[in-house]
Every structure is written in C-alpha cells, then in structure tokens.
Amino acid sequence: MTAHAAPAWAAEAITSAGTGQLVVAAVLGIAVVVLLIAWAKWHPFLALILGAAALGIVAGAAPGDTITSFKAGVGSTVGSVGLLIALGAMIGALLAESGGADGIVGTIVRRVSGSALPWAMAGVAALIGLPLFFEVGVVLLVPIVLLVAQRTDVPLLKIGIPALAGLSVLHGLVPPHPGPLVAISSLGADLGLTLALGLICAIPTVIVSGPIFGTFIAKHVPLAVPAGALREATDADRAADGRVVDPTVSGPADGPDTDAALPAGRRFPGFWAAVLTVLVPVVLMLLRAVAELTLAEGHLRTAFEVAGDPVVALLAGLLLAMWTLGKRVGFDRVRTSSVIGGALPPIAGILLIVAAGGGFKQVLVDAGVGSVVADAAKSADLSPLLLGFLVAVGIRVATGSATVATITAAGIVAPLAATLDKPGVSLLALAIGCGSLFFSHVNDAGFWLVKEYFGMTVGQTIKTWSVMETIISVVGFGCVLLLDLVV
Template sequence: MIDGWTQTMGALPLLGIAAAAIALILVLVIVFKLHAFLTLILVSLVTAFATGIPAAEIVPTLTSSFGGTLGSVALLVGLGAMLGKLVEHSGGAQALADRLIALFGESRAPLALGVASLLMGFPMFFDAGLVVMLPVIFAVAARLGGPVLRYAIPSAVAFSVMHVFVPPHPGPVTATELYGANLGLVLALGLVVAIPTWYVSGYLWGKVCARQFPFTDADGLFGSIDDDDVKNPPKVSTVLLVLLLPMLLIFMNTGLDFLRAAGKVSKDATWFHVARALGSSPVALLISVLVALAALGFARGEKGTALEKIVDSSLGPICSVVLITGAGGMFGGVLRTSGIGQALSDSMEDIGLPVIVAAWLIAVVLRLAQGSATVALVTAAGLMAPAVAAGSFSSGQVVAITLATAAGSVFGSHVNDSGFWLVGRLLGMDVSTTLRTWTVQQTIESVMGFLASVALFALL
C-alpha cells in the first residue's frame, strides 16, 4: 500500500475494474495479437489510473512491482537456463533421458519425470526446479517423439504441489506459524494431500493436455542438439550430481528455515545466516553453474571461450520469458496496491461459512484478484488466524485448515500471475493454450487439495 493514501472505492467497483482489465489483456493478446509485454504494461497503467492510485505514485508502483518480480525470477531463470544449456550441450540431458527410458520404459517416462520432480521439489522453489528440469523433459520428449505436454505437465505440477502444500517452502511455513499449527504434522499431511493431488491434476491431466494439444516441438529454450556432434558425453552419474547439487544446497537453506520455525535453531547465529545465503536459490544455482562448467565443460575438453559462448547463448531465448513474467508481476502489483484483494477479503469475512471453507474461499479470491499464491496464502492465513484461534479445533483440524488455505492460494492461475506467463513461455504455449491447460490444472489442483483437506478435517 501507499503511505498516506487510502482506497475509497468499494469492493464491487474494484472487482469490476479488475475483471475489465483481465478481459482487456485477453482481447489484446488473443484477438489483436499485441505482444504480451506491451499489453501487460499498458493495462497495468490503465488499471492504476482507473483504481485511483495517486498519479505521482503510479510509475513508482509499476516499476517497483516489475523490479520486485524480476529480482527473484530473472536470477533463477537466467542461472537455470545456463545450467540447462550446459546439461543439454554436453549431451547430459540426452544421456539421462535414455537412462530414464531404459529403467522405466517409454510408457512410464512421464511418471518417472513427475516422481523425480516431486523429489526435487521438496527443497526447490517452483520456478527454479522447473527450469532445471526442462532440458531433461525436452530430451525425453524429443527421444520418444510424443507431445511435449505429456512429459512437461506432470513435472511442472510436481513442483507446484510441493511448493504450495509442503514445508519447508515459505508459504506453508508462514501459514503454519500464523495458525499455530504443528509443523511436523503439516509436513506429513501436506504430503498426504500433495501426492494424490499431483497424480490427478498432474499425471492424469497431462494425458488430457497431450491429447488436446499434441504439439511436439521439444527444442524449447535450449535449441536442438545433434547427437552426432556431441563428443565425450558425460556419465549419467555426473549429470545427476550436477542436477542434484542445487537441490541439496537449497535443502540446506529450507531445512534451516524448518528448524527455525520449530524453535531448534536461533536465527541470530552468524553461521545460520551464512548457511542460508549459500543455500538461497540464486546462490545455489550460481554454484551449480560453476560446477557444471567444470564437470560438463572443462572435464570434457571444452575451452573457456567455447563455454563462454555456450553460456551466453542460453540468455537470448529467455529474455522474452523474463520480461513478460516481470510485466505479469507488475500487473499483479497494481492490483495489490489498489486494494482489490483486501476489499474482497474484507467483504467475505462476515458471510458465516465454516472456517475451513471460508479460509479456502478467501485464499481463492485473493489469488484470483492479485495473482501471487504466496501472498494469497499468507494474507488469508493472517485474516483467518483469529477465527481459528477462537475455535475449538484439534491440532489435526488446524493442520487441515492450513492445507485448505494453501489449496485456495493456487486456484485458477491466469494473466495477473507471473507464474502463468513463466510456464506458458517456457513450454512454448500461447495465452489461449496456457489458459486451457495450466489455468485449468491449477483449478483442479486447488479443488482436489481442498477436498482432501476437508476429508482430513472430518477424520482428525
């Protein structure tokens, strides 16, 4: 929010402005084919004026929201693309894809990719994990010649469910603290909710998406590699170590957060902050890129100049992804600053629904209004925490409410969510296709997670 300024519009006109802005984005991008980057900047500007944000604060709001999104996304996607390019160029992605197919068979390759992503998604954030896995996904798709979405959706959804439901990711950890839930129980039951939710909304939905959109262009961000040009490809074990390194470093970081939330580690200790810095996603990926340069480059006889060109070539294709994702964050930032999400959540508090339903529904409204799943989860948990504290709920029921709130926060990813643009552009989908695949998937994931949470609430 802006200091000294209070939104005077009611929830209804604000909701109308938000709906009109979203419709305008879809019309400009789908009908008039205006570039998404230009569209998001234009509509963000118009929305800022329409919602009454002070004129002197409009440009700072746009740039701060854009920069805030880029601060997290650009480093992760840039470093992840470098790592992916090194894995792809060395022949490592193809070697790993061949090994996966040999072990699990062609028919179970999507399942294998999804399970691998679930394991990697335990410590890794959604966007970082997806970018790191992309070269393997594309290599498997190219090797088998099937629809890209058959392999990409199960993997992407695996990272999503782990990020939303399972500590030590920041959203569920913060919600756990706000609700006063037991962190270990949230972790255990979060997995109970996440795994079947992934199977239905990721693995099975991936089959549906592959039938509806059977495009097979698997070059993606990394270009096509002729296997005959790859000399001295790395061992599969080397590729696995390179890909697991960022996961292990990030696991150290998120594991420390888990211990801090459980009261086992003092956050004032110097070693704690040093370890967290080394295990932060950008630093972990930086270390992994440096290791990949040595293990997948110098160790195979590549020279420094050649490696520099290989790494540099990975940045060009992701520029559009990064800029559009930042512009999506700009639009979401304008909606947050305007008070649309807050006005809607305030108007819903007095409806009188059961606490677990109200928590999910408020998170859904916040998610649809401003885009960020983490913001929706944390804000909804903050709003519902007094009601949960005042209720006579068992520890298991409090955990179920926490997971229901998390489920609501992922509902219906669309044009105000930077993740919507990230997934769509990384997988080579246009806006219409992304809406019919990823938006629907996120809705299924949310509803399934909510129903599972309600079932746990009734049992515990």
C-alpha cells in the same frame, strides 16, 4: 492459523476512492489485461502495463502516483524474482546442452519396462523439471517419449501424459519456476518452506495426473507416433552436438550417454553428477527451512540460512554445474560462458511479463483493492486459500497464461497473507499456483505446443492435455487443503 505482522508490501493507498470505485477499477483493469491478451492478441507485457494504467485512472489515483507505484512493483519483482529465474535458467541450459538431461532420461528409461515405464517417465520428468522451464523440458523429453513408444508396445499417451504431468506440476508448484517465485514474492512467503510443501503436494499430484490418468486416457484416445515427428525432433536436436537418442541405433542403451555419439574431446556427464547438480539448490533451500524450524539462534543456524538463501543456493548450483556439466564434459571456458549467456535471451520475455505483472500487482495493492478484497473475504468468511485458487482459475481460463494468473491473483489476495501464519502463507502461494494451471485450452501456447508435438487434433488435445491440467489443478489444491489441516 495464527496471525503475524503485516508484510512489507502494506503501504499507504495512492487513492482515496471508495469501495465501489475500487472494485470497478479492479474489474476494468483486469478486463483490459484479459481483452488485450485473449482478443487483441497483444503481448502480456504491454497488456499488463495498460491494465495497470486503466486501474489507476479509474481508481482516481494521480498519474504520477500510479507510475511510481508501477515502477516500484517492477523493481521489487525483478530484484526478488528475476535474479532467481536467470540463475535457474543458466543451470537448466547447462543441463540440456551437456546432455545431462538426456543422460538422466536414458539411464532411468532403459532400466525399466512395461507397466513401470509411465511411472519412470513421470519421475524423470519431475526431476529434470526442477531446473528447466516447461517448454524446454517438453523439447527434451518428447523425442524420448516418441522413441520409447515406437520401440515398445506401450501406448504413446500412457508414457506421454506422465512426462507432461511431471513437467507441468513442477512448473506450477515448485520454485525456482516463475509462477511459484512470483507468488512467494508477492505474498512474502518463505521460499524454503514453500518448496518443501510444494514437493509434498507434487508427489500425489504427479501420480494421479500422470501414470493413473495416462493409463486411463490411453485406452480412450488411441494415438500412434506421428509420422516423421521423431526424425524431425532428433534432427533438430542432433544439430546441438547429438544430444538426443538417435532412432536408428539398436536401443536406448546406445543413446544419449554414449560418448561415441559426441565430437572429439566431449563426453556425457555421469548420471549421478547430473542428478546431484540438479538437487543441490533444492537441498540447500530445504535445509534452511529445516534449520529455521528446529535450530536455536546461533552461528550454525545462520550458516544454514545463508547457504539456503535462494540466490546463494542457486548460485552454488550454477557454479557446481559449470564444473560437472561444463568443464568435466569437455566444454572450455568460452563454450561454458556461451551456454550460460545463451540461457538469458530466451527468458527475456518471461522476465518482462513477470516484471510488468509485479507493477500491475503493486498498483492493485497501493490503490487499496487488495484491502477491499480482504475485508470482503473476512465478512463472507471465505477461506483465503479458496479465494486465491478461484481468482487464479478465472484469470487462467480467460488469458491462458499461468504466469499472468499467478501475478494477478497474488496481488488481489496479498493482504490476506497478514491473517495467516508462516505455513499458511506458503499454502496460499501454492493454492494460487494450483489455480493457475486449471484447464489449459486454445488460448494457451502450451496447448498448441503439446498438440503439434504429439500430432493430436484439437479435440484429442482437450481430452488429454486440458483434462490433465485440470486434474493437476484440482488434486494439487486438494493436497493444499489437506496440508492446511495439519501444518
């Protein structure tokens, strides 16, 4: 790979400590974060702040310099990542509240049957997973999965695993989800190119970890629809204007896209209206990446670059969603505004974690830890992609947080981005994303969410969900390595 100019994050170190002291500082700083999250059960936001403080103290940096570095990292991260997370959450909220997500699911699922169901479920999960956070996607999809399993002879895990795989892969590899956005921001990667490469990796990863693994594990872990789970799920969601299929009706065709199930004046958005609304930001960002690779400097390329800027693309998607998933479904301006505003409180915790992680990352970089790691990697002739993947794996297994793993790994390997060309930096971001999904277990909130929804034991959850996450991580990273050979 060819080199390019050092990115903007390369700054003068805030300490003159030697290599040994910096290594100890980095290890202790990360240890503080891991112990506070995994042992003391502190919120990652506080753990990252104290971890950054410990890192700065041990590295010998002046307290004022450490604070300045931390605040600079918080500000730059919120400015580059926070805005995108907020816009994506608003689109996702309209998609969920209008019934657009259920309409997409219902339309696809009722048109396929039998052996095609796992593939359809994986595809629809990946589609609605583009704008929705993982937890929201699970809440929306699980009632559909339970319903389909109840009415057909398809084993629960055979369709449940593909749905979880589709959501998880998109969450870990494709912007505008927090993890990929943080890695892109920290490394200075091109968002459009990373999006394109992430989608390429996502397809085989979803196939292997979803329909293929789901079909295999369903034979070894027979699982029935938990008693009462379907009624509880639909009752909870029916409170929000009956957005989920009712199990008492005759079939999926009578479900989420039937206007009769809604209050007067409301209607469900059309299937294609919902799909196109979801895809507009993605298409705009992809067109920008294509234009930068194929068009010469000029007005046409500038137009694509502006339209495909992540903020502009997501804002365009949100404005379209306000019409297709707001006004056209019968929401008045007050209701639309309420739905959009209601998307922000649930992501406050994510934004705080991402912001504090940006501060922690900046202290790592400004202390010179990244440069030490970069020099060591060069001396050992270790691939930046492998290093990023392994660091993310270690933090993920220790803390259970994919976001913390992404932030920390990106901060450590950020200087290596200067040795890579543009596609290489994007692949490094994806390698970190793959590592951040490795082996979800009992310290991960997602583990317990899946366990409770599907009524599994801890052992069954490890055999199914944990193994699926590991397959996603390994297959995704293998795809990244293959792309590295050709781009």
